[in-house]
Amino acid sequence: MRLITRTQAVLSKRSVLWTLVVRDLRVRYSRSVLGYVWTILDPLLMSLIYFIVFVYIVHRTDLGHQPYFLFLVSGLLPWQWFSGVVTESSRAMIQEARLIRSTNLPREIWVARVVVSKGIEYLLSLPVLVFFTLLYLLKGDAHLNGWLVLLPLGIVMQFVFLIGLGLILAPVTALVTDMQRVIRILLRMLFYVTPVLYASRMVPKPYDVITWLNPMTGVLEMMRAGLFNHDHLPIQWAAIGVGLVVTVFTLFVGFAVFARLERPVLKEI
């Protein structure tokens, strides 16, 4: 099966994949001493601004779990990984055209590279989440619980979903010239229809089912399950289940689309 053989091909070149990832991180962090700060500053400032807007201006405290600031941080960090991969993978083939033209690697590696290096950036930003969790624990506001085991599973699910999505986006954007712009707009819209700023339970029925189709809904449920108390907003298991199915489906479609478009893309770049 293509999915398995191609995954094996990429894994057999994992040292090359690692080289590429290290290069990405080096380029990102060598450009400025503030490199790491940039990684965490963006989600932190956004969390702060949404907190100010919703809590102090709109006076809504029931949008998500409490403490709401922790809720925002726990959503914006994985969202940054997601949006980073969507933007980067839609440039991946064009940006690396010279390398793709001169080295014979399994081409899926160019997508894997983006997902892995953005994923490592996400992992590097987790200390921020730990910091605020501890801070709220000390204040007595946080409610850590056993569902924390879902957090790493959520990371795995997001990783698999992003691989599938990247495998679709990378070749399509290389062939369709103005696709990048469309994706930028869609990404911004998607942000508001994904339960990042609000809990998935806040979406009125029957529209909540639509948001379940977005695996990020399930991913965020899993990542947040262990951090908050679920008296008012119980874990949305249906979102997790549907998200899992869509994730696997996306992975299969991704490999199929990539296989179909690899040839024209190589001619194009």
Add this chain to the structure above:
Amino acid sequence: MSPVISVEGLGIEFYRARRRRLSVREMVFHRKNSAPKETFWALRDISFDIRPGEAVGLVGGNGGGKSTLLKMIAGVLIPDEGSVTVRDGVAPLIELTGGFVGELSARDNIYLTAGLHGVSKEQIEERFEGIVDFAGPQVRAGLDTPFRHFSSGMKVRLAFAVVTTLDEPIILVDEVLAVGDKAFREKCYRRMESLLGDGRTLFLVSHSEGDLKRFSTRGLYLKSGRLTMDGPLEDVLDQYNADQVDASK
């Protein structure tokens, strides 16, 4: 000896316009795509075998499909018809500086590019001095400055030094011998000759008759996408030159 490269009935089709320019805007508003659909075969019905240790020169005019053929052997283009079977590792001297990142230092770039071609860290460390020596004193002096500050000559020298230290038994060269100043070119030639002496297989694309004669013994003549001649290099060059004279009349 069994062939190390087998090409069978190879063909590849391209769109006449360089870019297809599909665009969402057009697809949505005009419900069709105005991109030219006309295609042509850049290469067709190409078949040949290369045995280990052979030095092959690709001869042909512009647009004959030389670089395209080389890219398919390198595995960076996929044929639409037929097949290319390469039974050994390939060191492609195509787009030499492709793997280099301007932001990183030359030292990092050596590790990066060699790593991309699958050389382990220890092996690179072993060869590091050799690479820098070959690239010359200017490169050595600038080892820790960002690659983008290098002059274009220095860039190519370093790239050439890295790619030719790869231990691959097949070497593909696309017009990259004409780099650097005269002294460096001589160095490149000597490096190429020593690689050939090691019994490697060479596939050379060049417009320079001197280079072709110096390195290759067998010639393949590509003319508008067809393999019109396959034989001793001298004969192929004679045929090519005769055709060129005809064409310029």
